Amino acid sequence: MSQESGRVWSPVITPFGADLSPDTKRFVAHCRWLLDQDVGLAVFGTNSEANSLAVGEKIRLFDALIDAGIPAARLMPGTGSCALPDTVAQTRHAVAKGVEGVLMLPPFYYKGVSDEGLFRYFSEVVERVGDERLRIYLYHIPPVSQVPLSLALIERLLRAYPGNIVGLKDSSGDWSNTRAVIEQFGADGFQVYAGSESFLLQTLRAGGAGCISATANVNPGAIARLAKSWQADDADEQQAALVRTRQIFERFPVIAALKAATARFSVDEQWARLRAPLLALDERQRAELFALLDDAGFDMPGLKTADLE
Amino acid sequence: MSQESGRVWSPVITPFGADLSPDTKRFVAHCRWLLDQDVGLAVFGTNSEANSLAVGEKIRLFDALIDAGIPAARLMPGTGSCALPDTVAQTRHAVAKGVEGVLMLPPFYYKGVSDEGLFRYFSEVVERVGDERLRIYLYHIPPVSQVPLSLALIERLLRAYPGNIVGLKDSSGDWSNTRAVIEQFGADGFQVYAGSESFLLQTLRAGGAGCISATANVNPGAIARLAKSWQADDADEQQAALVRTRQIFERFPVIAALKAATARFSVDEQWARLRAPLLALDERQRAELFALLDDAGFDMPGLKTADLE
Numbered sequence: 001m002s003q004e005s006g007r008v009w010s011p012v013i014t015p016f017g018a019d020l021s022p023d024t025k026r027f028v029a030h031c032r033w034l035l036d037q038d039v040g041l042a043v044f045g046t047n048s049e050a051n052s053l054a055v056g057e058k059i060r061l062f063d064a065l066i067d068a069g070i071p072a073a074r075l076m077p078g079t080g081s082c083a084l085p086d087t088v089a090q091t092r093h094a095v096a097k098g099v100e101g102v103l104m105l106p107p108f109y110y111k112g113v114s115d116e117g118l119f120r121y122f123s124e125v126v127e128r129v130g131d132e133r134l135r136i137y138l139y140h141i142p143p144v145s146q147v148p149l150s151l152a153l154i155e156r157l158l159r160a161y162p163g164n165i166v167g168l169k170d171s172s173g174d175w176s177n178t179r180a181v182i183e184q185f186g187a188d189g190f191q192v193y194a195g196s197e198s199f200l201l202q203t204l205r206a207g208g209a210g211c212i213s214a215t216a217n218v219n220p221g222a223i224a225r226l227a228k229s230w231q232a233d234d235a236d237e238q239q240a241a242l243v244r245t246r247q248i249f250e251r252f253p254v255i256a257a258l259k260a261a262t263a264r265f266s267v268d269e270q271w272a273r274l275r276a277p278l279l280a281l282d283e284r285q286r287a288e289l290f291a292l293l294d295d296a297g298f299d300m301p302g303l304k305t306a307d308l309e
Numbered sequence: 310m311s312q313e314s315g316r317v318w319s320p321v322i323t324p325f326g327a328d329l330s331p332d333t334k335r336f337v338a339h340c341r342w343l344l345d346q347d348v349g350l351a352v353f354g355t356n357s358e359a360n361s362l363a364v365g366e367k368i369r370l371f372d373a374l375i376d377a378g379i380p381a382a383r384l385m386p387g388t389g390s391c392a393l394p395d396t397v398a399q400t401r402h403a404v405a406k407g408v409e410g411v412l413m414l415p416p417f418y419y420k421g422v423s424d425e426g427l428f429r430y431f432s433e434v435v436e437r438v439g440d441e442r443l444r445i446y447l448y449h450i451p452p453v454s455q456v457p458l459s460l461a462l463i464e465r466l467l468r469a470y471p472g473n474i475v476g477l478k479d480s481s482g483d484w485s486n487t488r489a490v491i492e493q494f495g496a497d498g499f500q501v502y503a504g505s506e507s508f509l510l511q512t513l514r515a516g517g518a519g520c521i522s523a524t525a526n527v528n529p530g531a532i533a534r535l536a537k538s539w540q541a542d543d544a545d546e547q548q549a550a551l552v553r554t555r556q557i558f559e560r561f562p563v564i565a566a567l568k569a570a571t572a573r574f575s576v577d578e579q580w581a582r583l584r585a586p587l588l589a590l591d592e593r594q595r596a597e598l599f600a601l602l603d604d605a606g607f608d609m610p611g612l613k614t615a616d617l618e
Contacts, residue, residue, distance in 0.1 A: 020393065020433070051418035054364070054394040082391075084329065084584060085363040107586050109360035109417065111453055117586035124329070124585055144420055146455055147586075275393060276433055277416050277426035277456075 006200065006210035006227035009076055009193070010034050010217050011045025013258050014053065014061070016273045022057055023270065024064040030217075030262070031070055033303055038228075039220040041070070042103055044078035046144055046171070047214040047255050052275040055086050059093055072098040076212075080105030080139060084121065088128045091136075101135035103169060103212070108145040115153045119160075126161050134164045141171035141195065148172070151184060158185060169212045171195025175202060182206045197223045198246055201239040204230045215246045217258045218300055248292045256281045257289055264290060265300035315509065315519035315536035318385055318502070319343050319526050320354025322567050323362065323370070325582045331366055332579065333373040339526075339571070340379055342612055347537075348529040350379070351412055353387035355453055355480070356523040356564050361584040364395050368402055381407040385521075389414030389448060393430065397437045400445075410444035410475060412521070417454040424462045428469075435470050443473045450480035450504065457481070460493060467494060478521045480504030484511060491515045506532045507555055510548040513539045524555045526567045527609055557601045565590045566598055573599060574609035 015026035031041050044050035044058050062077055079090035079102040091102050106118055126134060142148040157165045167190055170178040178199060182192045191209035194200060200211045216223050226238040249257045256274055260281045263271035272280045281289065321343065324335035340350050353359035353367050371386055388399035388411040400411050415427055435443065451457040466474045476499055479487040487508060491501045500518035503509060509520045525532050535547040558566045565583055569590045572580035581589050590598065
């Protein structure tokens with residue numbers, strides 16, 4: 001499935017107040033900034049610290065976005081949890097509001113589970129949500145979840161629920177897997193997203209849909225530009241520039257680095273906070289990150305402080 | 310800390326109805342049967358499929374035990390979740406009812422987290438629960454959680470919260486680690502439980518507290534007998550017999566095997582059901598398990614069908 005324009009989504013970072021509660025005002029502001037640059041909102045992803053949030057907290061943040069007038073069609077919330085009732089509750093809620101789709105982790109506590117067990121899990125979710133608008137993007141992120149989604153499992157789910165299983169995010173970091181998923185399922189309209197913009201051009205050239213990437217939180221404009229102009233003459237140069245920026249962030253714990261940069265460019269220290277077990281960058285790391293970003297001429301143009309909202 | 314009698318706890322298996330909802334009646338009945346044999350109730354452990362349950366489901370099951378007159382002092386519920394608010398809510402609820410302690414997993418979604426991050430997480434839990442009755446047993450189970458608890462972390466937590474960090478369950482399967490934890494912290498009253506009765510005698514001889522073991526769901530009497538009589542002449546023989554029984558269950562997916570045996574000996578097929586992604590044993594596996602158990606003369610004496618309760 002070759003296409004005019006690729007799509008970019010950001011697993012939106014989640015701001016926390018001094019008591020570690022989610023900060024709705026800053027969350028909405030950051031989402032608006034991303035949308036302004038044509039980046040969709042894959043809220044409650046790994047880089048959103050979604051699994052450090054209770055289900056009720058995620059539902060309240062989601063509702064705050066809807067109430068703020070964020071279009072549901074630009075939302076792809078993560079709803080996959082270890083427990084079936086949690087996944088069903090979050091998915092049903094999101095689908096009822098008309099989201100583009102949901103990004104679904106497999107249950108990730110038990111390791112070495114079978115494809116049959118995972119198939120039954122996703123089947124239960126589809127059956128229980130029971131909504132023909134349900135569009136699931138499977139979330140393959142074995143380095144973190146430690147529960148991979150095999151090609152055989154994807155094939156079986158697609159055959160059973162062709163209208164509900166619509167795509168996959170591949171955060172394996174293994175291009176041969178991304179390419180295999182695109183080759184095997186892409187022709188039928190299955191939308192494959194790379195988990196990093198470092199693979200954006202390769203993904204689009206192979207017939208994939210785009211990327212859902214942590215660093216789209218901080219470098220959205222440039223990533224969205226390549227997604228749009230990937231058939232232009234300067235595409236490889238654009239791709240190389242994206243990789244250079246990403247590699248700066250990858251030298252640090254990534255979520256902490258995204259938050260440190262957002263804190264700095266919005267002049268708002270509240271953004272730097274993470275929930276344990278994750279930690280903010282220390283002073284030395286921050287200084288190193290900011291020096292590297294300055295050397296690269298990095299900026300987050302248009303980012304406003306929360307007080308200006 | 311050498312002691313007269315060791316202690317045994319069972320991570321109680323959780324029965325599910327046809328709609329996969331937890332079955333309170335059978336749960337209470339199984340807990341009573343375990344208590345009758347002097348085995349405590351480490352409800353909501355790994356073998357309880359705790360992480361396949363929503364927080365609300367666990368709170369309701371816990372309350373059903375209290376309402377049924379199960380003594381809170383015989384309960385050690387698992388309360389560790391990925392999200393701080395979930396861990397705090399479950400822990401606070403359990404402590405308020407007067408449980409012996411809580412068995413606490415580290416947050417297990419993010420991998421490769423630092424000791425500093427884990428220390429801050431457990432610190433937040435202690436501070437937020439804010440109850441001097443809080444007694445935490447740390448739950449070290451790296452094969453499943455993939456987030457180990459280091460000796461340095463234990464030491465730091467013990468120093469910061471000596472009244473709240475009271476012990477550890479070691480499900481690493483690595484005796485050298487269990488021994489190291491006992492040697493380093495046992496003299497101060499820190500209670501170290503082996504995660505399997507295969508290490509029960511070694512643990513007690515080294516000065517540990519006992520075991521918290523999956524197979525205590527099906528073989529409670531014999532395990533509790535060794536815990537009491539570990540200084541008797543036949544202790545090594547008893548230990549060898551426990552290992553033989555356990556090895557039968559370890560030939561199969563363990564939770565499914567525990568449930569299949571419970572279904573058979575209570576003549577109650579409802580017990581055989583698991584929540585996806587875990588699966589019940591298939592017919593061939595059941596036949597093989599039952600043949601091995603029969604050859605070994607295995608029984609679950611006193612187990613009643615739910616209808617007889």
